[in-house]
Amino acid sequence: xxxxxxxxxxxxxxxxxxxxxxxxxxxxxxxxxxxxxxxxxxxxxxxxxxxxxxxxxxxxxxxxxxxxxxxxxxxxxxxxxxxxxxxxxxxxxxxxxxxxxxxxxxxxxxxxxxxxxxxxxxxxxxxxxxxxxxxxxxxxxxxxxxxxxxxxxxxxxxxxxxxxxxxxxxxxxxxxxxxxxxxxxxxxxxxxxxxxxxxxxxxxxxxxxxxxxxxxxxxxxxxxxxxxxxxxxxxxxxxxxxxxxxxxxxxxxxxxxxxxxxx
Amino acid sequence: xxxxxxxxxxxxxxxxxxxxxxxxxxxxxxxxxxxxxxxxxxxxxxxxxxxxxxxxxxxxxxxxxxxxxxxxxxxxxxxxxxxxxxxxxxxxxxxxxxxxxxxxxxxxxxxxxxxxxxxxxxxxxxxxxxxxxxxxxxxxxxxxxxxxxxxxxxxxxxxxxxxxxxxxxxxxxxxxxxxxxxxxxxxxxxxxxxxxxxxxxxxxxxxxxxxxxxxxxxxxxxxxxxxxxxxxxxxxxxxxxxxxxxxxxxxxxxxxxxxxxxxxxxxxxxxxx
Numbered sequence: 001x002x003x004x005x006x007x008x009x010x011x012x013x014x015x016x017x018x019x020x021x022x023x024x025x026x027x028x029x030x031x032x033x034x035x036x037x038x039x040x041x042x043x044x045x046x047x048x049x050x051x052x053x054x055x056x057x058x059x060x061x062x063x064x065x066x067x068x069x070x071x072x073x074x075x076x077x078x079x080x081x082x083x084x085x086x087x088x089x090x091x092x093x094x095x096x097x098x099x100x101x102x103x104x105x106x107x108x109x110x111x112x113x114x115x116x117x118x119x120x121x122x123x124x125x126x127x128x129x130x131x132x133x134x135x136x137x138x139x140x141x142x143x144x145x146x147x148x149x150x151x152x153x154x155x156x157x158x159x160x161x162x163x164x165x166x167x168x169x170x171x172x173x174x175x176x177x178x179x180x181x182x183x184x185x186x187x188x189x190x191x192x193x194x195x196x197x198x199x200x201x202x203x204x205x206x207x208x209x210x211x212x213x214x215x216x217x218x219x220x221x222x223x224x225x226x227x228x229x230x231x232x233x234x235x236x237x238x239x240x241x242x243x244x245x246x247x248x249x250x251x252x253x254x255x256x257x258x259x260x261x262x263x
Numbered sequence: 264x265x266x267x268x269x270x271x272x273x274x275x276x277x278x279x280x281x282x283x284x285x286x287x288x289x290x291x292x293x294x295x296x297x298x299x300x301x302x303x304x305x306x307x308x309x310x311x312x313x314x315x316x317x318x319x320x321x322x323x324x325x326x327x328x329x330x331x332x333x334x335x336x337x338x339x340x341x342x343x344x345x346x347x348x349x350x351x352x353x354x355x356x357x358x359x360x361x362x363x364x365x366x367x368x369x370x371x372x373x374x375x376x377x378x379x380x381x382x383x384x385x386x387x388x389x390x391x392x393x394x395x396x397x398x399x400x401x402x403x404x405x406x407x408x409x410x411x412x413x414x415x416x417x418x419x420x421x422x423x424x425x426x427x428x429x430x431x432x433x434x435x436x437x438x439x440x441x442x443x444x445x446x447x448x449x450x451x452x453x454x455x456x457x458x459x460x461x462x463x464x465x466x467x468x469x470x471x472x473x474x475x476x477x478x479x480x481x482x483x484x485x486x487x488x489x490x491x492x493x494x495x496x497x498x499x500x501x502x503x504x505x506x507x508x509x510x511x512x513x514x515x516x517x518x519x520x521x522x523x524x525x526x527x528x529x530x531x532x533x534x535x536x
Contacts, residue, residue, distance in 0.1 A: 175488055190403050190404075
């Protein structure tokens with residue numbers, strides 16, 4: 001219900017924005033393919049970008065009626081492997097510079113990656129916080145089950161950094177292969193807590209509560225995005241990346257709980 | 264599927280009489296199945312193979328895989344053989360439905376099986392909540408949970424094999440045993456089981472091989488933790504996140520074990536003329 005309302009509100013705001021743009025733009029119709037932005041764009045993006053990018057994709061398609069955006073969301077590292085194995089994609093957005101590096105190292109990026117957002121960890125707990133988790137140290141209490149991301153994926157690497165910064169040594173019950181997997185275990189009530197990105201906790205706010213912890217400031221993830229060398233539709237790919245970096249893209253990302261990149 | 268085919272005294276069609284047009288798709292089909300395996304062999308980092316195999320994580324995952332697959336097979340034997348017997352020997356209303364239900368895990372995506380297991384045996388599941396509260400037993404994130412996930416996916420293989428063997432077996436031996444005074448249990452253990460032993464063995468091996476390869480239900484229900492729930496397929500998936508070569512090595516180990524199993528089984532269920 002709330003999602004539907006939000007969507008309607010967004011669509012309304014969007015129609016208005018489009019109308020205004022149309023008035024201001026005069027004869028030049030940006031959506032009619034005058035800028036060459038048309039056709040399919042395939043974007044491989046970190047699982048934590050699912051909600052924000054899905055919304056951005058809708059907005060992008062509305063702004064460029066000839067273009068369609070298709071997303072593949074998964075763990076950043078798995079996506080990087082797919083890109084390097086020649087997956088047919090136009091854009092790659094990772095949840096950390098470390099998972100972007102294999103792609104740039106292999107020469108599969110068309111440009112230098114641009115940082116477009118930052119994300120911070122929170123402790124996600126089932127609604128009502130049955131495990132009474134208030135701080136990172138509570139996660140080591142006996143009987144408290146914790147899910148982490150595997151350290152091979154960015155949320156796991158960030159969790160490891162944050163735990164080290166806090167001097168907390170904990171044994172999780174599972175190391176999930178991406179952040180959504182860790183969050184799902186919280187939603188199901190199978191674990192009492194998981195370290196996930198704030199944006200993921202925000203997206204699942206109806207089912208999980210988020211507990212902020214100060215040490216998360218020591219493990220902030222920068223999100224890089226790049227147009228791929230193998231892109232079949234480089235014009236639209238560049239337009240999408242530009243859209244993500246634009247004011248409107250930044251607003252959508254902020255609404256999902258992301259922070260703007262460091263100036 | 265697994266039942267040893269009855270020796271058919273049919274005359275064989277000599278190869279040169281077969282339509283030539285069939286050989287092309289047949290060859291392509293074979294290549295399609297074998298090429299990926301060849302790809303694995305071609306890309307394997309043979310030079311560093313020994314060191315990679317000796318890496319502690321590999322042996323831990325392999326040991327856990329062998330242990331849980333064996334546990335799952337034992338569980339399937341204990342529950343699946345009686346189930347197959349009931350399906351083959353007892354007439355009851357709804358038997359077709361039960362038989363269909365038994366084979367559902369064969370076609371169900373394993374991830375769905377994992378979700379379903381969570382909803383029943385999870386901490387907030389139908390039975391799991393009770394297990395946790397009264398017995399203090401939680402199954403997700405435990406090795407027992409892995410066994411459960413593997414058994415769920417692998418049991419149909421055993422049931423189908425054993426049921427097929429039971430149907431093919433001559434029921435007159437059982438009747439003879441009964442007329443000679445053997446009780447039902449004695450008949451089952453002394454006549455029926457030995458009669459279908461080859462079918463049970465073939466089903467058990469197939470069940471074991473399927474359990475060894477289980478991924479989706481395991482990662483969904485039991486999670487992923489080295490030494491406790493991280494089996495070989497999970498290790499392969501996670502290795503792929505960072506190190507393609509490590510993933511290839513792990514895959515190679517699984518491939519070797521699987522091929523060895525199937526080669527050992529060859530006479531049982533792919534008997535050719």
